[in-house]
Amino acid sequence: MRLRDINPELSNLDLEEFFKAIQWGTVFSLLPQIAEYYNSKISMVYVLNYYGLDYVTSGIDHMQVHCLLLDHGTSDFNKSARFYTYDRNTGEPKEGVWCFKCQKYLTPFWYLYKMEKDFRSRGLLDFFILLRKIFRVDFPKDLILDFDPDSFYTFEGGEDRQNILSLFSYARSLRGMKQSDIKNYLSNLVNFYQTMKIGA
Secondary structure (H helix, E strand, O other): OOHHHHOHHHHHOOHHHHHHHOOHHHHHHOHHHHHHHHHHHOOHHHHHHHOOOOOOOOOOOEEEEOOOOHHHOOOOOOOOEEEEEEOOOOOOEEEEEEEOOOOEEEOHHHHHHHHHHHHHOOOHHHHHHHHHHHHOOOOOHHHHHOOOHHHHOOOOOOOHHHHHHHHHHHHHHHHHHHHHOHHHHHHHHHHHHHHOOOOO
16 A cells, blocks of 8 residues: 555655655665756756766767765865766766766765765755755655555565565665665664564
């Protein structure tokens, strides 16, 4: 049963109340889909401009840019990163930045999250509020409201394969968080295992 059917009042709550009413494990289960939603709404050019790289403009396929990540260790005077408007492996449209020194590829959502977490210590809720305020993109409540915990956290029935793929996708997002935010990674990992119903 979908969350909107379990609790119809959820759709009327403002964002902060909405997050108080749902389990964070649900958000983390859907983080890959949430990231893709934001990636489709927020341009990497706009993100880089927001952090001061105003020499990056629309209409180019790729270009060298400065790496602003804290992981870089020092100021990047050599433009060690490259901005792409396409997936380097498939050629499909997908904006992101790859840093050759950091060995990281970040799409607009993950780039924003990393910058805000590392430099401004923003938690995930504050981060979603920022995306609404600065980038004018509302949180995709419908992704959460249409979430069916019973079908996601079970390996029974005809949707086993999709559930397994979703779990792998969730594990991938957790792994990304492990590299960028070990404290949140550990608490989210514990929360995930507590909310799963495997073997129930």
